[in-house]
Structure formats: structure tokens, C-alpha cells
Amino acid sequence: MAHGQWAVELRSVEKKYGRGAGEVAALRDLSLSFDRGSFTAVMGPSGAGKSTFLHCAAGLDRPTSGSVWLAGTDLATLDEAQLTMLRRERVGFIFQAYNLLGSLTVAENITLPLLLAGVAAEPGWLDQVARRVGLSDRLQHRPAQLSGGQQQRVAIARALITKPEVIFADEPTGALDSRTGRQVLSLLREIVDRDGNTVVMVTHDPVAASFAQRVVFLADGAFAEEMAAPTADRVAARMTRLEEW
Numbered sequence: 001m002a003h004g005q006w007a008v009e010l011r012s013v014e015k016k017y018g019r020g021a022g023e024v025a026a027l028r029d030l031s032l033s034f035d036r037g038s039f040t041a042v043m044g045p046s047g048a049g050k051s052t053f054l055h056c057a058a059g060l061d062r063p064t065s066g067s068v069w070l071a072g073t074d075l076a077t078l079d080e081a082q083l084t085m086l087r088r089e090r091v092g093f094i095f096q097a098y099n100l101l102g103s104l105t106v107a108e109n110i111t112l113p114l115l116l117a118g119v120a121a122e123p124g125w126l127d128q129v130a131r132r133v134g135l136s137d138r139l140q141h142r143p144a145q146l147s148g149g150q151q152q153r154v155a156i157a158r159a160l161i162t163k164p165e166v167i168f169a170d171e172p173t174g175a176l177d178s179r180t181g182r183q184v185l186s187l188l189r190e191i192v193d194r195d196g197n198t199v200v201m202v203t204h205d206p207v208a209a210s211f212a213q214r215v216v217f218l219a220d221g222a223f224a225e226e227m228a229a230p231t232a233d234r235v236a237a238r239m240t241r242l243e244e245w
């Protein structure tokens with residue numbers, strides 16, 4: 001089958017840390033695919049392998065076996081320099097801690113991935129992205145002059161600027177109060193529903209997961225189950241069951 005329909009696909013991915021008696025299988029035979037234009041939350045008990053999944057899926061780490069396909073490319077075929085380039089040009093990242101550079105303006109933070117990739121910004125695209133996240137009047141400010149929610153919106157703009165194949169978000173609302181967190185999650189849902197972006201978000205929070213279209217649950221490094229059209233209550237109930245395993 002063609003790879004074109006998926007933004008990201010994991011095939012039988014295993015990730016082992018350590019050796020011998022200390023070996024830990026963080027991912028076991030994990031196969032998952034993420035449609036273009038979809039918003040998926042990845043959940044699971046502590047130690048289930050969510051961070052390991054994110055690192056392997058985003059090309060930040062390599063699986064022990066199995067393959068990861070991103071933007072139609074098998075990441076195993078790329079050397080480190082090519083992988084770095086693919087990450088810069090085709091993947092967006094949003095972290096809990098925003099990771100903005102305090103000495104740069106909002107505009108400079110947003111366009112940093114283009115600078116790193118050596119790609120010129122299309123005329124008008126920065127303004128469009130800034131408008132999309134509601135920061136048009138803040139472009140010359142520094143991150144320290146913004147609220148937490150605004151800083152996370154800068155991070156979302158920075159993730160959008162390269163028009164990536166997929167945006168990976170790691171607990172994007174972990175540092176925000178619940179109302180601001182909901183605004184950021186609504187924005188993530190909008191960039192999927194209205195603009196056709198693909199978002200894969202790791203979270204512990206059932207409310208955050210309820211903003212996604214689908215929730216994938218991991219347990220003990222493996223796929224456990226998935227839920228379509230999640231609600232916070234159903235996600236919380238499912239998590240309680242998984243944690244009791």
C-alpha cells in the first residue's frame with residue numbers, strides 16, 4: 001500500500017534500553033499509523049513508553065528494530081545529517097516548557113526553524129501564522145513579556161512555520177492553568193480541523209486528550225486499545241482500568 005495516506009507510521013517498532021540483566025523493553029512490537037489531518041492523543045500509565053514512542057516517531061531516537069515512516073520516508077534509510085534535516089523541515093515540536101529563546105523576539109522565535117533549515121520564509125506566511133495563533137500584535141515582544149498561554153501559542157506558531165508533515169506535542173498544557181490550557185488545546189484542534197495539520201500529542205490529562213479525535217492507549221510498551229471521539233470521562237475511566245493492570 002502507498003505510504004501517502006499517513007503522516008507517520010510505525011511498523012513493529014521495538015525499543016530496548018540497556019543490556020543483559022538490565023535490559024528494558026520500552027516499546028514492544030508497536031504498530032501505529034496517523035492519518036494526515038488527524039489529531040491523536042497518546043496516553044498510558046507512567047512507564048508505558050509514551051516518551052520513547054514520541055522520540056522514535058519524531059526521529060529523535062532510533063528503534064532497536066522495526067521501522068518508522070515519516071513523510072513517506074523510512075527513517076532507517078537516513079544518516080544523522082539527513083535525519084536532522086528531515087526533523088527541521090518536516091516535523092514541528094511543542095513541549096511543555098515552551099523552549100523559547102528569551103533574547104529573541106516573538107517573530108524571531110517563530111521563524112527560527114526556517115533559519116536553522118536554511119529556508120527563506122514565504123512572503124506573508126509569518127503574518128498568516130501569527131494571525132492564526134492570535135499573536136499579530138506581539139511579534140516584536142520578547143517571550144518574558146508574554147503570559148504562559150501566549151508563550152505556548154508562540155511555540156505552536158514556531159511548529160507551524162515550516163508547514164510540517166506532523167506536529168508532535170509533549171504535554172503541551174502541563175505548565176498552564178486549566179482555562180489557558182483549554183484555549184491552547186482548542187487552537188491545536190483548530191489547526192487540524194480548519195487547516196489540515198496533523199498533530200500527535202502525548203499527555204497524562206484526560207481533558208487534554210478529549211480535544212483529540214482519537215486516543216491511543218499504550219501499556220507496558222505495547223498498543224493496548226484506542227478510542228474514537230473521546231470524552232474526558234471515558235478517557236479517565238479507561239486510564240483507571242489500564243493503571244490497575
Ligand SMILES: Nc1ncnc2c1ncn2[C@@H]1O[C@H](COP(=O)(O)OP(=O)(O)OP(=O)(O)O)[C@@H](O)[C@H]1O
Pocket residue numbers: 017018024025026044045046047048049050051052053
Ligand atoms: N534512557 C533510558 N534508559 C533506560 N531505560 C529507559 C530509558 N528511557 C526510558 N526507559 C524505560 O523505558 C520505559 C518507558 O519509559 P518512557 O519514558 O517512554 O515512559 P512514559 O510512558 O513516557 O512514562 P512517564 O509517563 O512516566 O513519562 C520505562 O520502564 C523507563 O524506565
